[in-house]
Amino acid sequence: MQIKLVLKPILAIIFVLLAAPNAALAYESSDYIDELLVSDTFHPPGEGDPEYLYNEWHYFNMIDEEQNLSVVCTFKLNGGTNSSEVLLGYYVNETSASFYESYPLTSEVVNYSSQSPDVRIANNTVTLTDEGYRVHIESGNGSGIFDALFKPETRPAPVFSASNFSVPGMGINWLVASPKMEVSGNLSVAGVTYSLNNSRAYHDHNWGYWSWGEDLGWDWGQVSQAGNYSNETAAEYSISFGNITNANHSQSVSSVLNVWKDGEIIASFSEEEIQIEHYNLNTKDIGISQGEMSPAYILPEGFFTFPQNTLVNASSGSETLKIKFTTRQPVPLPVMIPVGNDSGIKDGTKDGIKDGNESGIESGSEIKYRIIWEIIGTYQVAGEIDGKSVSYTADGFMEYVAGESVSPISPS
Template sequence: MRDHLRRPPANDPSRGAYKEWLHVNAFDHETGVIALVNVSVHGDPDAQASRAVGAALVHVPGVGWAGNAEVVPANAVGTDVLTLATAGVAVAVDPSGARVAARARLPRDQVDLSLEGVPVGPELSATSVMPFGSGHLGWAVYPRLSVAGTLGLPGRTVTMDGAGGYADHNWGRWWWGDDAGWDWACWHAPDGVLVVFSRMTNRAHTTTGLVLLTVEVRGRVVRFVDDQVLVETSGRLWPSRRLPGALAALHTDRTAERLPSRVVVHASNGFDALDLEFDVRDVAQLVMAEPAQPGFAFLHELVGAFRCVGLIAGVRVDSVGLGVVERAG
């Protein structure tokens, strides 16, 4: 799958609603460390009010979150065919999908991250575009990755060699604050099982649109859609980290956001089946501000461990691993 940035042309009347980002997750099964790296652009790339966010968050079991998010003018972002970079955080994808790189230098937070991933699985999906809020959302998912690199963290350094990885690319036109949201998840097991979940919702997550669960095991890919997938949540957790700090301080009413401590997924299409149980260890909240008009959205990153069992394309699955669930709205 070849891909590229979707920056708006000069004559695009919807430039103000432009959004685009590159996203990388890394799962170090040996230490339980999970890294989330994202660079995003919000609004007309040439408008003075538009902003870009470079976020690098690392969760260490028993310690918590390290890292931060930096907010810069959108016209300060470095770009290439499929690269987005702020001063401190960068994500680059080979346009053919053959390599993915993530870099973060946040000296005030004592975080220095350098990761590179290469595909070790089949292509998960072609590029898709779907209605979202007042506009649309595009999504390109890259294959399961093998990730190597280093994470320099406060008080320790983690060396990754063959860690699990996932990357995707999103773009579109909408306003933060629209009556729209999503639930997304990536669960990665060291035995090669990868599960990716997505569904569109309203902002309150009381209604859902398209539901897709993709399971990859031993080079075989099976997809479950809509009513073939049942998601149940239980328990309650609150964000232990909220950022960017200045924006989070403006929204103290969201400090007690109710989020599940457990997510259970059941999927069946009559031939294939999967049951997955995800226990959440911690939650981070990112506040997304709309630069072109009043409006906010909140992205919650839930990290933890999972187990799944089932039968996928004739292969028995009984796997454990690490994952992240993202809830936006």
């Protein structure tokens, strides 16, 4: 009896110690979600806002090194075309594919609100629950389904905003909701189901008022330290950067780079503290999905280039970072631009946008395109942050937008 009496309090202490880390993680995750319920909400145009310039989207990505699988998905709202779009792109074992759905931006098809991060576009949804973001996407013919839970492991960053553009009312906002997430769920495509179990993931949110036809470009990238690489750094770091530029990337409008560790931002660089250079621009035409453009037209070959190599240098006092990115798989995402004048406004009013067909484009109106390059590749990170050496290699994502808008052409 004495042995049993002694063991009971010992076992109780062990159970408490084992439960404490899980309880702390659950508390932190709940804390992050409470913040996201406020900061990650949508921003519908209000009275007097230039609705024809309205753009907003949720963006998610994930990487599973064991299965050599990467996934990107977006839920996009576009006031200029009066459309809502869902895109899922995936890259597995050196093969990439995607499915894309477009719908009118109407209350019958789309639900979103300034009170919530949730969005519904037809049967595709993002829902922020107590555990994280439940993301569900299905192709129109039912051949592809992505259903996953993205759990945030960091606090969101402060909102990054750029507003000093040539057109009055233009402004771009970017929230890194969580640069480091764990995702679990399933991707079913081409008759194969891939199970995800705590894979690395990321989520951000973009919104504002701008025309894709303006003198506009950008760089964006993110990488989280992976556990399966031989890393010199013991702690886990996450990095994201953004840079709004002019179309030919000769001038930066505004830029930021943040570093997270243990769920918090521990270093931040901005403006002149950041230099981004691109090398070995590739003009190879790798094709545009027929679902994303009218099948009767294609984009001029080689017009939109993407970099094979990118170098990011950041320095502020004793804190420095040198980041090298090597492109492995570039994926072109076409952006449709209705053309009426330089701002993309038809007949001088935003009301002309609303009177078109179900895609929001007036019959017979001219359409141009730009390309967002969504690039999968490898980052090499080195430097000194918070008095400690940082050095690691991991796969991650980058976006590159450059060049003027162009008209599609008929296939030869």
